[in-house]
Amino acid sequence: MSIAVSKLWKDLMLLKSHIARKSMRVTRAIMKKQLPKGLYAITAQNLSNGRDNITVVKEMFDSGIKILQYREKQKSKLEKFKECEIIKKLSDEYGVFFIVNDDIDIALAVKSGGVHIGQDDLPIEKAREIVGGDMTIGLSTHNPAQAQAAVSKGADYIGVGPIFKTFTKSSVEPVGFQYLDYCVKNIKIPKVAIGGIKISNIKSISKYNPENICMVSEITSSNNIKETISQAQEQMNTQKE
Numbered sequence: 001m002s003i004a005v006s007k008l009w010k011d012l013m014l015l016k017s018h019i020a021r022k023s024m025r026v027t028r029a030i031m032k033k034q035l036p037k038g039l040y041a042i043t044a045q046n047l048s049n050g051r052d053n054i055t056v057v058k059e060m061f062d063s064g065i066k067i068l069q070y071r072e073k074q075k076s077k078l079e080k081f082k083e084c085e086i087i088k089k090l091s092d093e094y095g096v097f098f099i100v101n102d103d104i105d106i107a108l109a110v111k112s113g114g115v116h117i118g119q120d121d122l123p124i125e126k127a128r129e130i131v132g133g134d135m136t137i138g139l140s141t142h143n144p145a146q147a148q149a150a151v152s153k154g155a156d157y158i159g160v161g162p163i164f165k166t167f168t169k170s171s172v173e174p175v176g177f178q179y180l181d182y183c184v185k186n187i188k189i190p191k192v193a194i195g196g197i198k199i200s201n202i203k204s205i206s207k208y209n210p211e212n213i214c215m216v217s218e219i220t221s222s223n224n225i226k227e228t229i230s231q232a233q234e235q236m237n238t239q240k241e
């Protein structure tokens with residue numbers, strides 16, 4: 001083979017493997033389970049009126065929650081893993097999209113549908129390298145630059161908040177409606193509005209029409225979780241009519 005022909009052959013082989021890699025990425029993106037729209041719940045055992053997470057989660061699932069994030073900042077890795085193992089089984093039974101906060105290793109170990117990270121966690125590109133293309137990655141964002149970066153770096157959805165002041169996460173200043181409005185108008189991936197959202201103010205959020213709304217303490221601390229969830233869903237639905 002002449003040098004020119006052998007170079008052409010090498011280039012062709014390189015192109016072939018490049019196309020194969022690209023089409024694998026596209027297939028994975030198509031196959032990836034999509035985050036359902038609607039109410040998004042998060043665990044908070046310290047705000048659950050003395051109930052344990054599993055009891056509260058079961059009640060949430062029985063009340064129709066379709067997305068649940070496990071978020072426990074104070075527990076040991078082992079305790080978190082054990083709870084996540086149970087919740088993963090339950091979420092499969094109930095058809096709930098299960099997301100683990102912070103702990104990429106636990107997310108991989110229990111095979112959750114997603115992992116949620118913040119601005120101070122591993123960079124999203126590294127998280128993606130670790131979890132691969134199939135797992136959903138959510139990223140908390142607090143301003144337009146972070147939202148744009150989340151999209152360009154491959155986040156599957158963003159958290160938008162805290163909208164209002166909240167004691168559940170008091171370290172971040174509220175972003176208000178303006179940032180939610182910006183995201184709804186400019187960011188194409190799903191947006192989860194979060195922070196200080198209650199039955200009493202959920203309509204002020206749902207009128208912006210984000211794909212998801214998250215209430216943490218309003219659900220976990222409710223004495224009637226079923227009623228709270230059904231009221232939230234009703235408020236979100238009537239907004240669309």
Ligand code: TZP
Binds near residue numbers: 162168194195215216
């Ligand atoms: N991220 C932004 S605000 C928040 C998180 C995890 C906590 C929201 O909790 P609550 O009880 O719904 O205000």
Ligand code: MG
Binds near residue numbers: 102116117
């Ligand atoms: Mg985090």
